[in-house]
Amino acid sequence: MKQFNRYMIIEPSSDNRLPKVGVSACLIGRNVRYDGGHKRDMFIADVLDKHVYLIPICPELAIGLGVPRETIQLIGDHQRPRLVGVSDHNHDITDIMESYADAQSNQLNELCGYILKKDSPSCGIEQVKVYSKDGKQFKRRGRGIFARILMEHHPFIPIEEELQLSNATGRENFVNRIYVLQRWYTMLHNGLSPAQLQEFHTIHKYLVMAHSQTGYRRLGKLIANQSGQDMDSLSKSYICGLMSALRHRANRGSHSNVLQYIMGYLKKRISHDEKVGLSASIDSYRRGETPLSAPINLLKYYIRFHPDEYLQKQVYLQPYPDIIGLRNTI
Ligand code: SF4
Incomplete structure (x- = not known):
């Protein structure tokens, strides 16, 4: 393996309980850009940082380009571009960047997500x-070299640019997926078995339903037909299918449908007045008058007084720590 800047080859601590999320170092305020500046993102650096274990990486710094440094760009075929100096196309750093991205991607075990800086020829x-090879024209059709290799190594991990996290639904979708992956890794640590996989699927049912009905049906079939299948390949198919389903953004309509489902499940236990109140809360959320937290909190309140084991374990009701407050914004 080539020798890279040790500081940037990260070996995440295995006993850290927070979800591990890689991040372009400039997004959390590190002065690592070509001009010695940063692109600090307030949500990532001030909010997300408190709830996940951020792993800051600057690929350009790691391969030995200093700060400040010559600006670089992608040239040539957009599917397989070269990474070169803007003023000197003979300064080609594609190979070293690819080797670094390979080495770094292999080191990132049990990664729950990654946030990359948009527009960067690396990230x-x-x-x-x-x-174009003469540097005079460009098309916006490329992907940074580091980003491409990272995504090839980690096909089901949520990997987004910071722009996707600039609105409430994008943030909620990303955070939701990283906590699902963290629960997945915990289950694998406890030992994968048909029963464990079935249980994992059961507790995520309503969550998947809110994001994708098609994904929900596919995953249900996969689990129903698991007898006699190789657990390794089944679990890979399952997690890939789950993460792909969760990539779809849930909306007020799909959340309201799931809330109605849960209400239907509870209806024999709650009083007429409670049903009317819950229905009104769901309708009000569907019309955009209240955030998702309003009907969810009411549901959780009723479930506390009318306990039901199946509902109590549903991740949908508490997919990530309340403290992040994301359900007050969607
Ligand atoms: S975009 Fe990537 S390569 Fe560029 S400064 Fe930020 S972390 Fe470094």
């Missing part, structure tokens, strides 16, 4: 400028 995920 950008989509619509990164790729220039």
Whole structure:
């Protein structure tokens, strides 16, 4: 393996209980950009940082480009561009960046998510400028070299640019997925078995339903037909299907449908007045008058007084720590 800056080859501590999330170092305020500046993102650096274990990485610094440094760009074929100096196209750092991205991606075990800086020829995920060989024209059709290899290594992990986290539904969707992955890793640590996988699926049912009815049906079939299947390949198919389903953003309509389902489940236990109150709360949320936290809190209140084991274990009611407050914003 090539020798890279040790500081940037991160070996996450295995006993850290928070979900591990990689991040472009400039997004949390590190002065690692080509001009010695940063692109600090307040949500990532001030809010998310308190609830996940952020792993800051600057690929350009890690491969030995200093600060400040010559600016670099992608050139050539947008599917396989080269990473070169803007003023000197002979300064080609594609190979070293690819080797670094390979080495770093292999080190990132049990990663729950990654946030990358948009537009960067190293970190950008989509619509990164790729220039013609003479450097005079460009098309926004590229992906940064580090981002491409990271995504190839970690196909089901939520990997987003910071722009996707700039609105409430994008943030909620990302945070939701990283906590699902953390529960997945915990289950694997406890030992994967058909019963464990069935239980994992059961507690995530309503959550998946809110994001994708198609995904919900597919995963149900996968679990129903698991007898005699190899657990390793079944678990890989399951987690890939689950993460792909959760990528769809839930909306007021799909959340309201799930809330109605849960109300239907509870209806024999709650009083007429409680039913009327809950129904009104769901309708009010569906119309956009209240946030998701309003009907969810009412549901949780009723479930506390009318306990039901199946509902109490549903992740949908508490997918991540309340303290993040994201359900007050969607
Ligand atoms: S975008 Fe990536 S390579 Fe550029 S400064 Fe930020 S972390 Fe470093």
